[in-house]
Amino acid sequence: WSSDVCSSDLKPVIARVPGAGNIEVQASDTREIEVILDPAKLSATGLTVVDVSDALNAQNTVLPVGRFQEAGLQHLALASGLWKNISDIAQAPVLVKNGATTRVGDLGTVTPGSPDRTLLITGNGRDAVSISISQQIGANILDLEAGVDQALTNLAKTLPTGITMTRVYDLGAFVAESIASVRDAILIGGFLAVIVLLVFLRDWRLTMIAAVSLPMAVIPTFVFMWLFGGTINLMSMGGLAVAIGLVIDDAVVVVENIHRRAGEGGSSVIDAVQQLMAPLVSSTLTTVVVFAPLGLLSGVPGQFFRALSMSLSVAVLISLALSVSVVPLMARWAARHHRPAGEGHGRVERVYGRMLGWMIASPLLSVIVSLLLATLTVVLFYRAGTGFFPTADEGGFVIDYLTPAGSALSETDQQVKKIEKILAETPEIASYSRRTGSELGLFATAQNTGDILVRLKPRSQRSRSSDDIISGLRDQLSEATPLVEIEFVQLLQDMLGDLEGNPEPIEVKIFGDNPDRLAELAEPVEAMMNKVEGVVDVVGVQSGNPEVTWNIDAVAAGRYGLTVQQVSDQLAGNWLGEVATDLRLADRTVPVRVRLPDAVRFDTARMPQTLIRTADRKTNPVSEVAAMQRANGQAELHRENLRPMAAVTGRLEGRSEEHTAELQSRFGISY
DSSP states (O other), X not given: OHHHHIIIIIHHHHHTSTXXXXXXXXXXXXXXXXXXXXXXXXXHHTOOHHHHHHHHHHHSOEEEEEEEEETTEEEEEEEEOOOSSHHHHHTOEEEEETTEEEEHHHHEEEEEEOOOOOOEEEETTEEOEEEEEEEOTTOOHHHHHHHHHHHHHHHHTTSOTTOOOOOOOOHHHHHHHXXXXXXXXXXXXXXXXXXXXXXXXXXXXXXXXXXXXHHHHHHHHHHHHHHTTOOOOHHHHHHHHHHHHHHHHHHHHHHHHHHHHHHTTOOOHHHHHHHHHHHHHHHHHHHHHHHGGGGGOOHHHHHHHHHHHHHHXXXXXXXXXXXXXXXXHHHHHHHHTOOOOOHHHHHHHHHHHHHHHHHHHOHHHHHHHHHHHHHHHHHHHHHSOOOSSOOOOOSEEEEEEEOSTTOOHHHXXXXXXHHHHHHHTOTTEEEEEEEESOOSSSOOOOTTEEXXXXXXXXXXXXXXXXXXXXXXXXXXXXXXXXXSXXXXXXXXHXXXXXXXXXXXXXXEEXXXXXXXXXXXXXXXXXXXXXXXXXXXXXXXXXXXXXEEEEEEOHHHHHHTTOOHHXXXXXXXXXXXXXXXXXXXXXXXXXXXXXXXXXXXXXXTTTGGGOEEEOTTSXXXXXXXXXXXXXXXXXXXXXXXXXXXXXXXXXXXXSSOGGGGHHHHHHHTOOO
């Protein structure tokens, strides 16, 4: 059993990895011992499923019954009826009457099996076991990734033959790639800044002084991040990337002023720095005042911008301290060897002076240019796209799917296999795993819904981005499975949406007191949203699943000495079965379930003939105390501020969030 291997062998090892949090193991089937009883034999002996379950539970026990001393040692006395293997279960006595013993084996069969399937887990189109690993709060995901990789590498040598492990999604790889990209941007930006300085200053000594200030400002920033409880993440590294230009700007101002005074024949570095003290301090504090309040934001934006605000503010403050202390000391030495830059610098000054003269001489021209720039800024602001999280190629995505209401697990499986076939034929996809009857998040999931987690090949091995792949798959899947509602989700964006309380970028909410009327009103809204260009993955109100309700007549049950609860318990034992006890093995426990054969439990024609035992220990069909009624169950109820609500959701493709104004105008919505 693969699920046994994952739960008993893999999960404990992974749980010992530093930083590992919740570890969830999911499989289509789990190990169980099935005690399948014959209804005719039960009726002949006057027993029920509940009786057999209680008898097994009472026998398979071990209890302390005393203690005593012997030869100077303390002994514990135990009373045990534990089974050693599966054959002991068949020999367990259930009823002793007139000297005759009725055993479990006389009433049915005992065989290894699994619970009724309520979910399906596959990997790359084959039966699989899914292991989801989350990190502890405050843990380093890169360290967790390395620890899990090492643990799985060691375990791979001891796994049974035929079991292979495939990574479907790895957030650590995305984080490492993102941080590496920002790191490269910082290095390239710093290098280009040094080149620009060298071109304009034409003095390698002064250029090196400004270049040295970069690591001198960045490295202490990491120390302060550690002291304040920060981490090296995408936002903190982004703050450092922004700070690179500000850090080197302070050094450039000081170095350039010393360079200029040296070219004019001045030799006092102190005078050059004092001349710039006020501008340096004011410009740095202005930057800090702008970015520091971002660290005071609350909610999800605060979690993001706090790291950026801290790293950026600390870096520029350290840069200010270096610019008025260390940089002048080094520049003092360099100024002694300085030579005038020559005519190249003079030409730049002459061009700038000529343009400045034009602007000063023509105030009207200056005003016109300023107004044009301001107008252009406003126009571009409203034309630019908006959104909380920038589009990113995460190296994977999630496909949420929903088959028609009431679809059985087998029917949903047939539909989703068509989706899996298309995914297997897509060259950019490295692997995928599917869950039916379960999904990402803490949700109760019906058997007609689930998700597929897709991992793409590295960006260097594919020509299309994740968005392009999703666009291509959307049409193919809609054509192959027209009855299945499909939604493509970027994993991080979906998590952020859940944190914000807005899982979908577009959500039209309809309020009212009548659920049926809300569902009717949602249908034209869904149709209208499907007609809006750029709106995709529209999902409307879901109808309830079909149900069969057994209405128990309390008066009729009372004539047989039964209550409604007692009748319900017997029906549950007959149709669902009862987990009576566990078979205790050396390294694990296996549940023992007592139930009726599938031919009885799943046949609606035979259900009314299911026998229940009355208070006088006689058996009667359940149809004498209950009547079967078919109906559609209640759909999932949504409320907002305690008001019943129906929601129609959708996502955007090729458009940004400000284009939702078109939807607002169609529905007459205002905010």
